[in-house]
Amino acid sequence: MLHYIGKRILHLIPVLLGMTFIVFLIIRAIPGDPAQVILGQQATEEAIHALRDKLGLDQPWYIQYFDYLKGLLTGDLGESLRTSQPITSEIWPYLAATMELAFFAMILAIVIGMNAGIISAWFQNSWFDYIAMVIALIGVSVPIFWLGLMEQWVFSLELNWLPTSGREEVRAPVEAITHFYLIDTLIQGRFDQFWVTIQHLILPGFALATIPMAIIARMTRSSMLEVMRSDYIRTARAKGQKMVKVIYKHALKNALIPILTVIGLQTGLLLGGAILTETIFSWPGIGRYIYEAIGYRDYTVIQSGILIVAFMFVIINLIVDILYTVIDSRIKYN
Amino acid sequence: MKTGKFWSLKLFLLLVLLVVLAACSGEEGASEEPADTDTSGDTEEAVPQTLVFGRGGDSVSLDPAIVTDGESFKVTENIFETLLNFGEQDTTVNPGLAKEWEVSEDGLTYTFHLQEGVKFHDGTDFNAEAVVKNVERWKGGAEEKFYYFHSMFKSEGEDIIKSVEAVDDYTVVFTLSRPQAPFLKNIAMSPFGIASPTAFESAGDAFGDNPVGTGPFKFVEWKRNDSITVEKNEDYWQEDLPKLDKIIFRSIPDNSARLNALTTGEIDLADGINPSDAATVESNAELQLIERPSMNIGYLGLTTTRKPFDNALVRQAVNYAIDKQAIVDAFFQGRAEVAVNPMPSSISGYNEEIEGYPYDPEKAKELLAEAGYDGEEIELWAMPVPRPYMPDGQKVAEAIQKNLADVGIPSKIVTFEWATYLEKAKNGEADAFLLGWTGDNGDADNFLYTLLDKDTIGSNNYTYYSNEEVHELLISAQSETNEEKRNELYKQAQAIIHEDAPWVPLAHSTPLLAAKKGVTDYFPHPTGSESLINVSIQ
Secondary structure: OHHHHHHHHHHHHHHHHHHHHHHHHHHHHOOOOHHHHHHOOOOOHHHHHHHHHHHOOOOOHHHHHHHHHHHHHOOOOOEOOOOOOEHHHHHHHHHHHHHHHHHHHHHHHHHHHHHHHHHHHHOOOOHHHHHHHHHHHHHHHOOHHHHHHHHHHHHHHHOOOOOOOOOOOOOOOOOOOOOOHHHHHHHOOOHHHHHHHHHHHHHHHHHHHHHHHHHHHHHHHHHHHHHHOOHHHHHHHHOOOOHHHHHHHHHHHHHHHHHHHHHHHHHHHHHHOOHHHHHHOOOOOHHHHHHHHHHOOOHHHHHHHHHHHHHHHHHHHHHHHHHHHHHOOOOOOO | OHHHHHHHHHHHHHHHHHHHHHHHHHHHHHHHHHHHHOOOOOOOOOOOOEEEEEEOOOOOOOOHHHOOOHHHHHHHHHHOOOOEEEOOOOOOEEEOOEEEEEEOOOOOEEEEEEOOOOEOOOOOEOOHHHHHHHHHHHHHOOOOOOHHHHHHHEEOOEEOEEEEEEEEOOEEEEEEOOOOOOHHHHHOOHHHOOOOHHHHHHHHHHHHHOOOOOOOEEEEEEEOOOEEEEEEOOOOOOOOOOOOOEEEEEEOOOHHHHHHHHHHOOOOEEEEEOHHHHHHHHOOOOEEEEEOOOOEEEEEEEOOOOOOOOOHHHHHHHHHHOOHHHHHHHHOOOOEEEOOOOOOOOOOOOOOOOOOOOOOHHHHHHHHHHHOOOOOOEEEEOOOOOEOOEOOHHHHHHHHHHHHHHOOOOEEEEOOOHHHHHHHHHOOOOOEEEEEEEOOOOOOHHHHHHHHOHHHEOOOEOOOOOOHHHHHHHHHHHHOOOHHHHHHHHHHHHHHHHHHOOEEEEEEEOOEEEEEOOEEOOOOOOOOOOOOOOOEEO
C-alpha cells in the first residue's frame, strides 16, 4: 500500500507541472496588463513600463516560467503583483476558509443526499421517492446565485434566524489560530463563538451543498436499487432482518463504491468552484481570491491559487482510491 | 462494531438537531448580543459606538502613498491626516495638520504652520521634520511605487516640489520649481497623508500592513478579503474626537447581499446601493438613504481616429441623436443630472454658457447626410461592471442602440471582461464605448487635462481626441495662479471640446449609500473617501 501511495505521489509531479504550464500560458494569452490595472486608469506610459520591468513582466515568457518554477521548488509561491504580499504566507487563511466551508457542505451533502437516496431506493416509486428525486433534479439545475439570495431573504431577512454573510460576527471577532474557526473557537473554549461560527456556515453550506447533495442522492438511489435486487439482500430480508439493518449493514456497503467516486469528485470541485457562494456570502475563501485576481490580472496569485486547488483535487482523489480498499477488500493495488 | 454501520443515519439525525439548535439560538442571539458582548462593563444604556462599514471590496494596502484605489483610501483617511483637509462635502481647502499657510506672490513658495502637540500612534512627535521626511520618501521613491505623488508633482521628469525645508519645529516651507495652481488641493488628497517616519523607516515594504499615522483611529487588525478593524486613538489631538470607539470595514462584494446585511443589522452602513434599490431603503423605517455629492461623469466616448467618428459632424450627430434625459430617468432612477460638459457644474471653471445638444433626431439625420455617412454598422461597447457613474452599462447601451438606429446608425453591442475592456479601449479599438470618471481633487485639470488632452492619449484619453488649441489652453491653465484667468481658460477649452464633440456626456450621477437610522453625522465626500471622525451612533 505504501508503495502504491508513493507511486501515486510521484505521478502527481508531471500532472502539476503540466498544469502550471497550461495555466501560465492561458493567463498570459488574455488581454489586459497587470501594471495598468495596479496603477489605475490615470497611469502614464512610463510608469506602466517601469512597473512591468519591476514585476519582471518584460522578460520573455519562458524566463518568467522558469523563475516561477525555481521559486516553487523552494516552496515559494511568488508574490502577489497587486498587494506585494508573499502568497505562501497569504494563502492559508483563504484556503482554510474554503476548506471549512467545503467540508461542512460535503457533510451536509453526504448525510442528507445519501439518506435521501437510500430511502428513495427502498421505497421505490413511492411519493417520497418522487418528491426526493424531483427535488434532486431541481438541486442540480438551480442557479447558486439565485439560491443564495433566496436563502438570505427567507432565513435572514424574513425569519431572522441566521446571519446573511461572512464567517464571524465582526463586532466580536474570532481570534484566528489555525484559521479553521470551528477548531479555533473550540481550542479557546469559546462555545458561544463556536455556535456563531456554525450559524454563519449554515446558509453558504447549504447553497454549496445543493448540487453535490442532489448528485449523491441520485447516485445512491440508482446504486442501491441495483444492490437491493441481488440475492443476498433477498436472503437477508427473508431471514426477517430489520429494514434498517439490511440497508445500512448489507446493502450500503456494496453500493458505496460509485457513491464514493462521486463524493470524491464533488469535494474536489467544491474546493475550487465555490466562487459564487463565496461572493454572495462574502466568504473570504480561495475561490474569490483567485477570481478577483483574474480581474486584476494578478498572474502569480492565479497561477499559485490554481496550483494549490489542483493539488487538493488530486490528493482527494488519492484518498478516495485508498478508501476503496477499505470498503471493499477485494480491491487491491500493485 | 455493529453500531458503526449506522453512522450515516446517526449523523443525519445529529445534523437535523444541529440546524434546529443553531436556528433557535440565532433568534436568541439577536436580542441578547448587545448585552452579552459588551465586555467594557458599562451597564448604562449607552449605544455601543462600533460602526461596521460594508463595502464592495478589500483594500490593496494601508500605506496611502503607494495605492491608487478608493477602497484603500476609505480606510487610510481614518488612520492618516493630510496637511490640509477638504471641506466636509466639497473640495475647498481647510486646515488639517497645518493650521495656517501662506503663499508667496509668485506662487512658488508655500509656508505651512503646523499643529503643535500632535503625536503619531507610535508616540513619535509630529513636526516639520516628519513632514520633510514624508515628502522626501515620496520624492525619492520610484514612479511606479509612489504613483500619485509622481502624477501630481512631477511633470516631464521634473520635480514640481523643488525642495522642502523645516524652518523650525513647526514651520515647513515648500519651494516649487514652477507655479502649480491646484497645489493646495493636491496636497489635501488622501495619498498625501503624513506617516510616522519612525514606522515607515523601520517597516520598509511592510508599512502597508502596519500603518501608523496621526489620525483619529489606530490600526488594529486586517483579515484579508474580509475585514479591517481600526479603533479610537485615545490620545487624538482634537478634543472629544473621534466619537466612535471602533470601525470595522467589511468587504461584501455583492450589492444585494450587502443591502441584506444592512437590513439584518450585521452592518451599519452600506456603500454602493443600486439606484433601483433606493426605494426599498426609503420604505424601510430602520434605514436611511444617504447621497454622496456627485463629482463624476458618465459618457459615451467616440474614438476620433476610427471611422465614422473621425468626422466631427458624425460625432455631433450622435450627440443630437441620444435622448440623455430618458437614460437618466430610466437607468439612474433620476438620481443623476444630465451632463453637458465633460465635468460637473460644481467644479470651478465650469462653462455655464454652453447649452447641451438637445435631443433632435431630425437634426442628427441632417448632419449625417452632410457628413456623407455611409450607414456602416458600428460597435457599441457596454461596460461589464456597474460603477457609480454607470450603474447598468448594458441597459444604457441598449437605449443608445435604439436612439442610434432611429437616425440610421446601425450598431452592435459588445462587451468584454473589465480589465480587457479598459485595455482594448485604451488601445483605441472601440468605435463607441461607455465609460466614466470620478474626480480625485475637484479641480478642472483633473477632468479636462486628464481625460481629453493629447498628452493623455494612451492613458485616460480613450477617444484619442487631440486638439492643439485645447492642449495649449489646458497647459497654460496648469500654471496660471490667477483663479479668474484660469477659469476663463477652462471655459474656452470646454467650448472647443463641445464643438469637436469627442464624447456624448451622459450624466453626473449621485452615488447612493444606506445606513441604519442611528448613524449620525456621516457626510460622504465627493472624492469617494472620507474620515469618519464626527460619526456617532445614536
